Each structure stands twice: as C-alpha cells, then as structure tokens.
Amino acid sequence: MQPWSRIQMAARAARDIPDGWYCNLGIGMPTLIADHIPDGREVVLHSENGILGMGPAPAKGEEDPWLVNAGKQPVTLHPGGSYFHHADSFAMIRGGHIDLCVLGAFEVAANGDIANWATSENDTAPAVGGAMDLAAGAKNLWALMEHTTKDGRPKLVERCGYPLTAMAAVNRVYTNLAVLDVTEAGFAVRDLAPGVTLDHLRSVTAASLRDAREAEAA
Amino acid sequence: MIDKIVRDVATALEDVRDGSTVLVAGFGAAGQPDDLIEGLIEQGARDLTVVCNNAGSGRVGLARLMELGRVRKIVCSFPRSQGSVVFEELYKAGRLELEIVPQGTLAERMRAAGAGIPAFFTPTAAGTQLGRGKEVREFDGKPHVLEMALPGDVALVEAWEADRWGNLTHRRSGRNFNPVMATAAKLTVVQAQHIVELGAIEAERVATPGIFVDRVVHVTRGAPWA
Numbered sequence: 001m002q003p004w005s006r007i008q009m010a011a012r013a014a015r016d017i018p019d020g021w022y023c024n025l026g027i028g029m030p031t032l033i034a035d036h037i038p039d040g041r042e043v044v045l046h047s048e049n050g051i052l053g054m055g056p057a058p059a060k061g062e063e064d065p066w067l068v069n070a071g072k073q074p075v076t077l078h079p080g081g082s083y084f085h086h087a088d089s090f091a092m093i094r095g096g097h098i099d100l101c102v103l104g105a106f107e108v109a110a111n112g113d114i115a116n117w118a119t120s121e122n123d124t125a126p127a128v129g130g131a132m133d134l135a136a137g138a139k140n141l142w143a144l145m146e147h148t149t150k151d152g153r154p155k156l157v158e159r160c161g162y163p164l165t166a167m168a169a170v171n172r173v174y175t176n177l178a179v180l181d182v183t184e185a186g187f188a189v190r191d192l193a194p195g196v197t198l199d200h201l202r203s204v205t206a207a208s209l210r211d212a213r214e215a216e217a218a
Numbered sequence: 219m220i221d222k223i224v225r226d227v228a229t230a231l232e233d234v235r236d237g238s239t240v241l242v243a244g245f246g247a248a249g250q251p252d253d254l255i256e257g258l259i260e261q262g263a264r265d266l267t268v269v270c271n272n273a274g275s276g277r278v279g280l281a282r283l284m285e286l287g288r289v290r291k292i293v294c295s296f297p298r299s300q301g302s303v304v305f306e307e308l309y310k311a312g313r314l315e316l317e318i319v320p321q322g323t324l325a326e327r328m329r330a331a332g333a334g335i336p337a338f339f340t341p342t343a344a345g346t347q348l349g350r351g352k353e354v355r356e357f358d359g360k361p362h363v364l365e366m367a368l369p370g371d372v373a374l375v376e377a378w379e380a381d382r383w384g385n386l387t388h389r390r391s392g393r394n395f396n397p398v399m400a401t402a403a404k405l406t407v408v409q410a411q412h413i414v415e416l417g418a419i420e421a422e423r424v425a426t427p428g429i430f431v432d433r434v435v436h437v438t439r440g441a442p443w444a
Contacts, residue, residue: 126318128348
C-alpha cells in the first residue's frame with residue numbers, strides 16, 4: 001500500500017481544477033495546490049484579504065510586507081491580478097463567484113457536512129476566519145485531508161462529531177488513500193492510492209462507500 | 219474650504235469617548251493603523267468595544283490596549299493566532315468579552331452599517347454554533363441566519379495616500395477592511411503615509427472616497443513590521 005504524500009494529494013487535486021476557474025485555497029495543505037497547477041492552465045487564485053491573481057511566494061529578500069495571503073505570508077501578484085476591499089472580497093465568496101474552495105477538515109460527513117474550525121463544543125474561542133463564508137459560498141467545496149487522524153480514527157463519517165463549519169457543503173474529498181465524491185447517496189469512491197483496496201478503505205471510513213470507479217472509466 | 223488634515227494623532231483622537239465601539243482596520247500587520255492604535259492607548263478612553271479581524275499579537279498595539287484593561291469586548295473572526303498571548307490571558311481570566319464572527323459576515327455587517335441596511339440574511343453560519351440563537355429563514359430551500367449591521371462610533375483606518383478632502387488610496391493587500399470600516403463609523407480617522415495635493419490622486423485610483431473620512435493625520439511609518 002502506497003498512500004499518497006501531501007504533495008501528491010495536492011498535485012492530484014490540482015490536476016482536477018479546470019482551466020479558467022477562480023479558486024480559493026485554504027490555509028495549510030491546500031496552499032500546496034498552487035505549486036502543482038498543470039502548465040498551460042490558467043487558474044486564478046483568490047485570497048480572502050483582497051487579492052485575485054495571487055502568485056507564489058517571492059524570492060528571499062523580495063518579500064513585500066504590503067502583499068500577504070490569508071495566512072499573512074508574503075506572496076506575489078500575477079499580471080492581470082487585482083486588489084479590492086474585504087466586503088468585495090467576501091462578495092466574491094458569498095455571492096457564488098468563486099468556482100472552487102479547497103479546505104482542510106477535521107471531519108467530512110456523508111451528506112457533505114464539514115467540520116474544520118473547532119475541535120470541541122467547549123472551546124469558547126476558536127478562530128473561524130473565513131472558513132464558514134467559504135464553505136457556504138463557493139460553487140464547489142473540496143476537502144483535502146488525511147483519511148484518518150494521527151491515532152487512526154476515521155475522519156470521513158456518517159455525522160460530524162465536531163462543531164460544523166457548514167452543512168451539506170463538500171462535494172469532493174481528496175485524502176492520502178482515495179478521491180471520493182460526496183453524492184446524494186453518500187461517499188462515492190473515484191480513485192484509490194496505489195495498493196489501497198476498497199476493503200481497506202472501508203475499514204478506515206466510518207460511513208458507507210459506493211464504488212464509482214467503473215462509472216468513471218465507462 | 220474643506221481640510222480634514224489635523225496636526226497630530228492626539229488631535230485626531232481627542233474626543234473618543236469611554237464606551238465607544240472602535241473599528242480597527244488591517245489584516246495582520248498589512249493596513250493596520252498602528253499610530254492611531256498607539257494614540258488610542260495614550261488618549262485614555264476605556265470600556266471600549268473593539269472590532270478587528272484579529273485580537274492583537276505580542277504586547278504592543280491592540281494587545282497593549284487590551285492588557286491595560288481598556289477593552290471590554292472584542293468582535294473578531296480570528297482571535298487565536300501566533301502571539302495572541304494577551305487575548306489568551308484576559309479571555310481565560312474572564313476579563314474580556316468575545317464575539318466571534320465569520321470574516322465575511324464581519325465585513326458585510328460593517329458594509330451594511332455604512333449602507334443604511336440594519337440587518338441581512340446570509341447562509342454563512344447556518345446550522346453552526348455561530349448561528350445559534352439567531353433568527354433563521356429559508357430562501358431557496360436553504361436556511362439563512364439574520365445578522366445585524368455593525369456600526370462603529372470610531373473607525374481607525376490606514377491609507378497610503380490622502381488628500382485634504384480625505385480621498386484615500388491603500389497599498390496592495392493593505393486595503394482589506396479599510397474602505398469598509400471607513401463607511402461604517404460616525405467618526406472615521408485616517409493615518410496616511412503620504413499627504414498629497416487635491417487632484418494628485420487620479421479619480422479612478424480613489425479607493426475610499428473622502429465623504430467617508432473625517433480626519434486625516436500624516437504618519438511616516440514606512441512598511442508594516444512583520
């Protein structure tokens with residue numbers, strides 16, 4: 001069994017982003033996707049703090065403190081990029097103008113519910129940032145996440161146990177073991193990492209799985 | 219003649235009252251009005267409600283204002299970040315009220331306040347902890363929560379250029395909450411890195427029109443510190 005690495009997961013997701021899409025990549029692993037957009041494909045990256053056409057990190061010594069991403073890291077701007085204020089930025093997100101948002105997640109449920117901002121009902125000061133707006137507003141929401149927690153508990157579940165970020169929002173999940181669509185009938189397996197069997201995937205998933213691989217090939 | 223430029227930060231902030239709601243722009247260090255925050259520390263107003271995307275870091279600026287016990291409540295989207303030690307301490311000790319608002323709802327609540335819209339429905343936070351206790355209505359078969367406008371008594375704004383009418387430009391991603399907060403407060407105070415002649419900012423470049431601005435003070439801060 002050869003689970004995909006974080007880089008491979010990001011590259012796998014990047015390959016599936018169509019030319020011309022406007023995308024917002026969440027903090028953490030999703031930002032790796034930016035480095036793996038296939039050559040010749042124009043994907044416009046949006047940053048919640050008011051950037052469209054965001055480029056990669058600058059070379060050392062060329063950082064511009066006025067040009068940072070949602071994680072407050074220095075970035076660059078591609079030709080054709082633009083700056084705008086926060087209400088416009090979130091109008092893009094909340095108004096359904098962003099084609100795709102990719103977020104990390106603690107849990108994704110078979111109905112597309114996502115939990116990615118708080119690990120306990122008792123945490124009274126979790127940081128939500130733009131996650132709820134993105135999850136509710138983007139046309140497509142993909143989760144990029146490990147298939148299980150570090151101690152082996154499933155993160156794909158029937159019902160989220162952690163506090164929700166949004167209801168019925170996720171439509172695709174990329175894990176280190178598989179690519180799954182979230183359908184009306186629950187999780188549908190689109191692809192498996194090399195050597196991963198459906199039986200194994202079922203053993204580490206707390207929700208029922210439908211095999212949709214043949215459907216894709218047909 | 220209109221001249222919104224005042225001679226120093228103290229003058230710009232002289233009538234901020236105890237109990238005020240203060241909108242503080244910026245996203246991390248970019249576009250954050252550091253000199254005005256320092257000025258507010260000097261000025262002495264207490265019992266403040268501060269609206270800001272983040273809850274300060276280190277022990278300077280906003281964090282210092284909080285540490286001095288001058289902030290009763292903070293309204294923000296992302297209280298916990300690297301170095302938000304003062305927030306953690308005060309919040310744990312029960313000495314600070316906190317209202318967490320999704321970032322887009324935060325921006326929209328201020329946009330609404332500036333546009334004369336008292337409240338609006340949004341799907342953001344529906345069915346989550348942050349939607350609890352709020353009026354819910356269905357539109358297109360989906361639940362939406364009612365969110366109230368968030369007006370300020372004072373907005374602290376950062377600009378790159380300003381003229382005497384209060385027209386502003388902002389630098390790159392330093393724009394963020396600045397133009398929105400400028401619309402949402404009774405008194406909008408700006409710190410600008412460059413004061414320019416009226417007409418020197420081409421009309422197409424004006425990001426915050428002067429109608430939203432009350433006072434401008436010139437600062438020569440340079441780049442935001444990391």
